Amino acid sequence: MRKFIVKIFSFSIVPFILILVPTLLYMKRDVYADFKQYNNYSWKYSFQQLGDLSTKKLLKAPNNKYNSFIFGSSRTTGVYACYLQHKIPNAHFFHYANWNESIGGMDEKLKLLDTLGYNISNVVIYLDTDNTFENDGVCHPSDHYLLTQKSERDYMLSHYKSFFSSLNADKIKILCGMPVSGGIYPNWESDPVTNDCKHFCTDSIIAAYGDVLHDEKFIHKMDSLKANGFLYKRSATQQYRPQQISAGEERMLLNIKRIFDKHNTSYYIVIAPLYDQEKFAPADMAILRRCFGSRLYDFSGINAITNNVYNYPDRKHFQPYISKMILDSVITDKSSVHVQMTKR
Amino acid sequence: MLFNSIDFAIFLPIVFGLYWLANNKLKLQNILLLVASYFFYACWDWRFMFLLIFSTLLDYFTGLKMSDTNSAGIKKFWFWLSISVNLGFLGVFKYYNFFVTSFADGLSQLGLHVNPWTIRIILPIGISFYTFHGLSYVIDIYKDRIKAEKNFIDYALFVSFFPLLVAGPIERATHLLPQIQRERHFNYAKAVDGLRQILWGLFKKIVIADNCAEYANQIFNHSATYSGSTLVLGALFFTFQIYADFSGYSDIALGTARLFGIELLRNFAYPYFSRDIAEFWRRWHISLSSWFRDYLYIPLGGSRGGTWMKVRNTFIIFIVSGFWHGAAWTFIVWGALNAVYFLPLLLTNNNRNNLETVAQGKTFPTFREFFGILLTFGLTVLAWIFFRAADIHHAISYIAGIFKPSLFSIPEVKPLTVILLVILFVLIEWRGREQPYAIADFGLQWKKPLRYALYYAIIFAIIWFGGKEQEFIYFQF
Numbered sequence: 028m029r030k031f032i033v034k035i036f037s038f039s040i041v042p043f044i045l046i047l048v049p050t051l052l053y054m055k056r057d058v059y060a061d062f063k064q065y066n067n068y069s070w071k072y073s074f075q076q077l078g079d080l081s082t083k084k085l086l087k088a089p090n091n092k093y094n095s096f097i098f099g100s101s102r103t104t105g106v107y108a109c110y111l112q113h114k115i116p117n118a119h120f121f122h123y124a125n126w127n128e129s130i131g132g133m134d135e136k137l138k139l140l141d142t143l144g145y146n147i148s149n150v151v152i153y154l155d156t157d158n159t160f161e162n163d164g165v166c167h168p169s170d171h172y173l174l175t176q177k178s179e180r181d182y183m184l185s186h187y188k189s190f191f192s193s194l195n196a197d198k199i200k201i202l203c204g205m206p207v208s209g210g211i212y213p214n215w216e217s218d219p220v221t222n223d224c225k226h227f228c229t230d231s232i233i234a235a236y237g238d239v240l241h242d243e244k245f246i247h248k249m250d251s252l253k254a255n256g257f258l259y260k261r262s263a264t265q266q267y268r269p270q271q272i273s274a275g276e277e278r279m280l281l282n283i284k285r286i287f288d289k290h291n292t293s294y295y296i297v298i299a300p301l302y303d304q305e306k307f308a309p310a311d312m313a314i315l316r317r318c319f320g321s322r323l324y325d326f327s328g329i330n331a332i333t334n335n336v337y338n339y340p341d342r343k344h345f346q347p348y349i350s351k352m353i354l355d356s357v358i359t360d361k362s363s364v365h366v367q368m369t370k371r
Numbered sequence: 372m373l374f375n376s377i378d379f380a381i382f383l384p385i386v387f388g389l390y391w392l393a394n395n396k397l398k399l400q401n402i403l404l405l406v407a408s409y410f411f412y413a414c415w416d417w418r419f420m421f422l423l424i425f426s427t428l429l430d431y432f433t434g435l436k437m438s439d440t441n442s443a444g445i446k447k448f449w450f451w452l453s454i455s456v457n458l459g460f461l462g463v464f465k466y467y468n469f470f471v472t473s474f475a476d477g478l479s480q481l482g483l484h485v486n487p488w489t490i491r492i493i494l495p496i497g498i499s500f501y502t503f504h505g506l507s508y509v510i511d512i513y514k515d516r517i518k519a520e521k522n523f524i525d526y527a528l529f530v531s532f533f534p535l536l537v538a539g540p541i542e543r544a545t546h547l548l549p550q551i552q553r554e555r556h557f558n559y560a561k562a563v564d565g566l567r568q569i570l571w572g573l574f575k576k577i578v579i580a581d582n583c584a585e586y587a588n589q590i591f592n593h594s595a596t597y598s599g600s601t602l603v604l605g606a607l608f609f610t611f612q613i614y615a616d617f618s619g620y621s622d623i624a625l626g627t628a629r630l631f632g633i634e635l636l637r638n639f640a641y642p643y644f645s646r647d648i649a650e651f652w653r654r655w656h657i658s659l660s661s662w663f664r665d666y667l668y669i670p671l672g673g674s675r676g677g678t679w680m681k682v683r684n685t686f687i688i689f690i691v692s693g694f695w696h697g698a699a700w701t702f703i704v705w706g707a708l709n710a711v712y713f714l715p716l717l718l719t720n721n722n723r724n725n726l727e728t729v730a731q732g733k734t735f736p737t738f739r740e741f742f743g744i745l746l747t748f749g750l751t752v753l754a755w756i757f758f759r760a761a762d763i764h765h766a767i768s769y770i771a772g773i774f775k776p777s778l779f780s781i782p783e784v785k786p787l788t789v790i791l792l793v794i795l796f797v798l799i800e801w802r803g804r805e806q807p808y809a810i811a812d813f814g815l816q817w818k819k820p821l822r823y824a825l826y827y828a829i830i831f832a833i834i835w836f837g838g839k840e841q842e843f844i845y846f847q848f
Binding site: 030031041184191192 | 377391394557559562563823826827830834835
């Protein structure tokens with residue numbers, strides 16, 4: 028037995044050191060912000076979960092700092108919280124930025140805000156016809172543990188495992204404290220107060236929000252994307268997605284509505300104008316209308332916004348000025364754009 | 372608690388340390404193993420522990436009752452009570468929904484529409500395995516092959532020993548109980564061998580199975596959008612996933628048991644190097660195949676009767692084996708397909724041609740052997756498509772999707788690293804095919820630094836190439 032234990036120890040020394048050193052470096056670099064709180068959560072590691080960082084940022088703030096919130100996927104990047112604060116008196120917005128946000132994620136986030144004692148006065152939600160209602164609405168597994176109901180230990184362990192299980196040159200650079208190569212991610216530039224992505228809230232940014240930037244270079248890029256089929260041709264007749272709202276997701280929608288009613292929230296539920304021009308199935312629309320009634324604003328499908336390919340920098344997202352147009356339309360609720368969209 | 376989890380990495384050394392601290396105290400060692408096994412099971416869902424304990428108590432007491440009586444009628448009564456309750460639990464938890472929905476579907480074909488009353492219940496993990504442990508014990512007592520075990524701790528440990536509790540191997544009382552009752556002393560060579568087998572099992576599971584799973588899932592879940600060549604690749608990925616997953620689990624189970632001085636039944640013997648389907652079934656999930664052979668096939672008459680009897684029994688055993696894996700038509704078709712593969716060999720008396728390991732003592736197989744391996748492997752891959760598909764329609768459309776001109780195109784999914792890892796894995800398995808597991812003797816003659824370097828390389832591969840963590844496939848059965 029003693030020989031066996033000695034052998035185990037002698038065999039383990041090398042892997043122990045090989046594991047211990049990277050683990051200590053991982054804790055020091057704290058790439059997922061699991062070990063310390065920060066003033067700035069704007070890092071550029073692509074593997075960080077934006078929604079998780081948003082939650083961490085929110086939890087650091089006192090619960091009277093915000094009374095208004097923006098929820099949705101990366102399509103909300105064009106929703107400027109700083110602009111909304113100008114538009115709605117006494118609103119202090121927090122942009123609950125996330126990628127691929129599900130209805131379950133939004134539901135959990137609203138429940139968290141409610142539990143933390145936030146006053147939820149204004150909410151803007153973007154629903155996507157392609158991925159809001161997927162996997163029975165489950166919250167993204169890498170979201171914050173207060174949302175996924177995981178234990179804190181499992182949550183931190185999943186970060187550790189996901190970091191080391193797909194180790195690459197960039198991650199080794201991170202451990203060594205060296206700058207990583209490659210792209211810049213939206214969470215690199217998030218506003219310290221509103222958590223808006225890809226920009227900081229300045230007067231000049233707000234002033235330029237509605238600018239339609241169709242310079243020659245952009246037009247050329249879009250034309251070549253069209254020519255090579257990346258921006259594919261859409262159907263001339265209105266297409267509908269298959270029915271996708273499950274019973275569980277319907278319960279989540281009702282729970283969201285219940286929270287809004289409890290807080291007497293002014294809310295705006297926007298169905299985003301996606302490039303694919305597909306609309307929710309009529310049965311799904313009926314569920315959404317039952318939940319949100321006249322506060323549901325449908326910009327999806329074939330319409331003036333979606334017909335113009337120059338409104339799309341890629342197949343998945345649309346330009347920020349489209350969001351400004353939408354916000355101007357729904358918050359006054361008198362826009363001709365809105366009337367035009369919902370008539371279809 | 373998964374074998375490939377941090378929890379298990381903490382649990383195992385603690386149980387191992389306590390167990391050998393109680394050296395020479397057999398009773399204490401067995402109690403410790405039983406408590407550890409129940410804790411291990413309760414980590415999944417403590418509520419189902421009561422089902423496990425109930426099933427254990429039932430078989431323990433019916434065993435005693437059968438042994439105690441001289442009346443054939445009373446013996447029969449206790450026997451059928453145990454069989455009915457055990458199969459009843461299995462039927463309710465695993466097959467009830469399948470039967471009612473299939474019955475309702477059948478009625479709807481006749482124009483009668485009913486709303487089947489289904490139940491929403493989680494399948495208790497390992498129920499198929501521990502039920503089969505109990506059944507074999509009760510049947511063996513009924514047939515007077517063994518005496519009933521009087522010591523409840525020993526019997527409960529036979530049913531619940533944690534390395535085999537949730538996914539086998541399916542043990543027999545004649546093999547495991549005597550080991551539980553015998554004093555066990557620490558054996559250095561066996562413990563080191565156990566660790567080596569655990570390491571190889573982890574490599575199979577984490578590096579091969581989990582990486583193959585990622586691509587198999589991607590291709591099977593979106594099969595309609597892929598070319599024929601990609602679909603072939605998807606089927607191959609699943610073929611290696613299921614083997615590396617299940618045999619990896621078995622290696623970890625056998626290695627773990629060996630750390631405690633217990634030898635479990637071997638479950639896999641390099642099945643993908645089989646030269647015909649009969650050989651494949653002697654090498655794949657051996658503990659289940661032999662269970663069905665001893666408790667179903669032979670009582671039905673085996674291959675002793677006429678041709679019709681042989682055909683009937685072969686279909687019964689393969690279909691029941693398929694159904695054991697899951698309550699779905701895909702598993703039944705998978706079983707039936709294997710029966711179709713097997714029957715020609717049985718009817719022409721060629722089912723016991725290849726009893727020895729292929730190319731024993733040689734580096735390469737003969738051309739005939741190689742062709743046999745290739746053909747058997749191809750047939751197995753085809754059958755796995757049914758096993759993996761969501762339903763029969765999906766399986767058929769998947770196979771139809773393969774046989775299109777795009778079969779000869781370059782696959783859209785080309786994970787070169789995973790393909791290279793699988794090739795390396797096959798080469799190591801081929802090299803070690805005469806050993807109980809592939810690296811049993813690999814590097815044993817090398818100098819210590821070189822041997823350690825080999826093990827470090829495997830650990831490094833587990834960390835570096837570790838795919839996304841997936842549950843063991845056989846847990847769902």
